Amino acid sequence: METYRSEEEQVEALKRWWDENGRSTVIGIALALVGVFGWQGWQEYSQGQRDAASDIYQQLLQAAGGAAQSPAQQGVAERLAQRLKDEYAGSTYAQFAGLQLARLAVADGDLEQAESELRAVLADASSGGDVALVARQRLARVVAARGETDAALALLDVSGSHPYQASYALARGDILFGEGRRADALGAYQLARQLESESPGQLNLASLERKLARLSPVSPEAPEPAPTAAEVEQ
Structure with missing residues (x-):
């Protein structure tokens, strides 16, 4: 009888708990399921969007x-x-x-x-x-x-290190050369070569070397080669 009474008490306690908490529990579970399946649906939709794009x-x-x-x-x-x-x-x-x-x-x-x-x-x-x-x-x-020119150079003035420093230095050199600032352009090209040696793969080195040769001091017997349009635009 004691066991039976104990089981009855447990059932009654369960009924009382359900009356007090059952509805909120069901709602919580439902919301959790909606959240899970909603998130999965959103993930699938997002992946589909990425694939289409x-x-x-x-x-x-x-x-x-x-x-x-x-x-x-x-x-x-x-x-x-x-x-x-x-x-x-x-x-x-x-x-x-x-x-x-x-x-x-x-x-x-x-x-x-x-x-x-x-x-x-x-x-x-x-x-x-x-x-x-x-x-x-x-x-x-x-x-x-x-x-x-000034606005262009300001755009290239980015603080801190980044993966495109060599190509930024090259762009600065090209812009300065276009303005006739040969010494400044040479310094920018030299910096580009140094940065490229530290992190290879950004620049066309053959083109950069031609630009450096064009601006480096030459003897009077060796005339300076005229730049090509393609080189200036690089």
Whole structure:
């Protein structure tokens, strides 16, 4: 009888607990399940979005690669880039698309459009991240080409170390050379070579050596080679 009474008491206690806490417990479990399945659904959706954006970007790269030879391909590249910016705004792929649109604009000689695209990328990209650093360097070259040398050099003045220091020094040298500041340009090129030796893979060393040779002191018997347009633009 004692065992039976104890079991009855346990059942009664369970009933009282359920009356007091059962509804909130069920709601809590339901909310937890919704959270779990909702998170899984969101993860699947996000992955699907990334995969779709990646596919469009690969098509964009292919079209952009043939844009120089085919106006039709350039049109395709521009449409795909704009689609990425519209449908995947805020994503890294949208920022990549902006970089590609800027490159196509430079090829067309539309520096104003190129600057607009690069400033938009710079505004959206994480400060100090790879995309922002690449956009800043390209923007500096575009701004310099528009005749705003001081603004261009200011864009390249980034504090702290980063993976693009050698290419930043090279860009600074090119901008200074374009302004006729030969000694300053030489110093920038020398710094670029030093930084490249410390972290190889950023620069075309053959091109850099030609620029250094062009600005290094030469004997009167050895005339200084005239720069090519391609070298100045690098």
